[in-house]
Amino acid sequence: MCDDFTISMPRIGDKAPEFTAVSTQGNINFPTDFKGSWVIFFSHPADFTPVCTSEFMTFATLEKKFNQANCKLVGLSVDGLYSHIAWLRTIKEKIEYKGMKNVEVNFPLIEDITMEVAKKYGMIQPGESSTKAVRAVFFIDPNGIIRAIIYYPLSLGRNFEELYRVLIGLQTADAFSVALPADWQPGDDVIVPPAGSCGAAKERMEGKQHDVKCYDWFFCTRKLPKEELEKNILKK
Numbered sequence: 001m002c003d004d005f006t007i008s009m010p011r012i013g014d015k016a017p018e019f020t021a022v023s024t025q026g027n028i029n030f031p032t033d034f035k036g037s038w039v040i041f042f043s044h045p046a047d048f049t050p051v052c053t054s055e056f057m058t059f060a061t062l063e064k065k066f067n068q069a070n071c072k073l074v075g076l077s078v079d080g081l082y083s084h085i086a087w088l089r090t091i092k093e094k095i096e097y098k099g100m101k102n103v104e105v106n107f108p109l110i111e112d113i114t115m116e117v118a119k120k121y122g123m124i125q126p127g128e129s130s131t132k133a134v135r136a137v138f139f140i141d142p143n144g145i146i147r148a149i150i151y152y153p154l155s156l157g158r159n160f161e162e163l164y165r166v167l168i169g170l171q172t173a174d175a176f177s178v179a180l181p182a183d184w185q186p187g188d189d190v191i192v193p194p195a196g197s198c199g200a201a202k203e204r205m206e207g208k209q210h211d212v213k214c215y216d217w218f219f220c221t222r223k224l225p226k227e228e229l230e231k232n233i234l235k236k
């Protein structure tokens with residue numbers, strides 16, 4: 001049997017599915033309204049729930065840092081607009097958590113009562129819940145292409161340092177034509193594209209390529225200092 005839930009799982013490299021929606025910051029035409037910016041489009045299971053509240057407070061606190069990296073945040077749940085508004089007001093007026101208080105969520109939170117958008121983005125995963133979105137995170141580039149996707153279950157809050165690392169990693173890979181090794185952090189060495197010929201492989205192994213360190217002919221790194229990233233990506 002094939003139902004609506006299984007047919008729509010956007011993949012890395014796909015164009016972000018288009019939609020129009022109502023949000024806490026007005027109407028949204030997605031992804032057109034965000035052309036030229038990176039977007040983290042994420043879902044949460046439900047308003048007025050504890051894990052989601054901790055996530056929204058964290059994301060709102062970090063919003064400026066994401067914006068400085070040319071990235072806008074857009075949230076979604078299958079709740080309605082008035083629930084969203086009431087929840088965000090409660091967060092600002094009443095919740096103090098881990099040193100965060102008086103937190104205002106200024107990024108748009110989309111209402112999706114019909115689940116139309118959530119289904120398009122594979123955010124409803126019936127094995128987990130057929131009435132709530134999972135914690136999906138889509139990284140969409142300035143041309144509207146999906147570049148990374150992470151899904152978390154209902155019970156596990158996201159790691160926002162990792163979301164920032166993924167964003168900066170994608171931007172770094174694009175800007176410097178490099179790849180990034182396990183656990184890469186800004187300032188760490190980066191992986192240079194593989195040698196494209198036997199001659200280049202030999203040169204690398206002979207240490208003839210300045211600034212390139214090879215562990216073997218197919219695995220070579222170079223330095224990419226944080227200051228160089230700061231000039232291009234991590235703008236203060």
Ligand code: BEZ
Pocket residue numbers: 045046049050051052053132154155
């Ligand atoms: C939460 O955000 O706390 C939550 C939401 C839905 C199911 C379980 C937990």
